[in-house]
Amino acid sequence: MKKKVYQKAIELTNGPVTSGVLRRFAQSAKSRWVIPGYIKTYNITLDDIDSPLDSFSSLHDFFIRKLKAASRPTASAPIVSPVDGTIEALGDLHEGIEFLVKNQQYSLAALLGSDQMAEQYQNGKYAVFYLSPADYHRIHSPVNGTVLKQYLAGKKSYPVNRYGLLYGKTPLSGNYRMVTELETDFGRLLVVKVGAMFINSIELTNRGKEWKKGEEVGYFSFGSTVVLFFQENQVELLDDIAAGRQVKMGEAVANMI
Numbered sequence: 001m002k003k004k005v006y007q008k009a010i011e012l013t014n015g016p017v018t019s020g021v022l023r024r025f026a027q028s029a030k031s032r033w034v035i036p037g038y039i040k041t042y043n044i045t046l047d048d049i050d051s052p053l054d055s056f057s058s059l060h061d062f063f064i065r066k067l068k069a070a071s072r073p074t075a076s077a078p079i080v081s082p083v084d085g086t087i088e089a090l091g092d093l094h095e096g097i098e099f100l101v102k103n104q105q106y107s108l109a110a111l112l113g114s115d116q117m118a119e120q121y122q123n124g125k126y127a128v129f130y131l132s133p134a135d136y137h138r139i140h141s142p143v144n145g146t147v148l149k150q151y152l153a154g155k156k157s158y159p160v161n162r163y164g165l166l167y168g169k170t171p172l173s174g175n176y177r178m179v180t181e182l183e184t185d186f187g188r189l190l191v192v193k194v195g196a197m198f199i200n201s202i203e204l205t206n207r208g209k210e211w212k213k214g215e216e217v218g219y220f221s222f223g224s225t226v227v228l229f230f231q232e233n234q235v236e237l238l239d240d241i242a243a244g245r246q247v248k249m250g251e252a253v254a255n256m257i
Helices: 002-013 016-026 029-042 059-063 108-112 115-119 162-167
Strands: 085-092 098-101 104-107 125-131 138-140 145-153 177-184 187-194 202-204 216-220 224-230 235-237 252-256
Touching (some): 016 029, 016 059, 108 115, 108 177, 125 235, 125 252
Antiparallel strands (some): 085 125, 125 224, 138 216, 202 216
């Protein structure tokens, strides 16, 4: 019953009119006056922000804020966290090419829109990173690699927070998303950037073919999720990287086997 009520409520409020109103307000000069309240509500630390607080022209401008480079050192491990966020789920792909998040089974083929592509990750590993409204929302490369494929899928987005993952209609594979496949020293890696409710915005800041570990590649304009997928027998997730743990961009998450 809870699941049906939740899904109905989301359908009623998640439309182009609501999304447009929210987007216009967040990007307007008027929204800058809610920044102090936003900071207080989400207990956001200001020490690592790269610009003075009064320099932000809107709530959106603050939301996509940059941080001081020294505040997010990049670990020497071959695979690092691409974002600040919480690890919602991780582990081995089930039934070959399916993965489990909040007791919901997802098909990698549905997420990618390709059975053939999904089969290349059969029996591999995955890690789901959720970004809350409080988190730093710029995305960085988790590895050194070369872009093989990059494309968009999906049109509409639903919440990807704890309740959205628990009660939503498979939001990870159904939401608006950008899939990037990289060739690395340990094989291929998928970096799937998933849009969140209301604002489907995944902006690229690196449109080149080469990604360097720790360098910025894009940002979200609203809370969202990044999912990493690794091929079989290529990497080992670190022992202290567990579901529910908060991580910072640049923190080590896995090693090559």
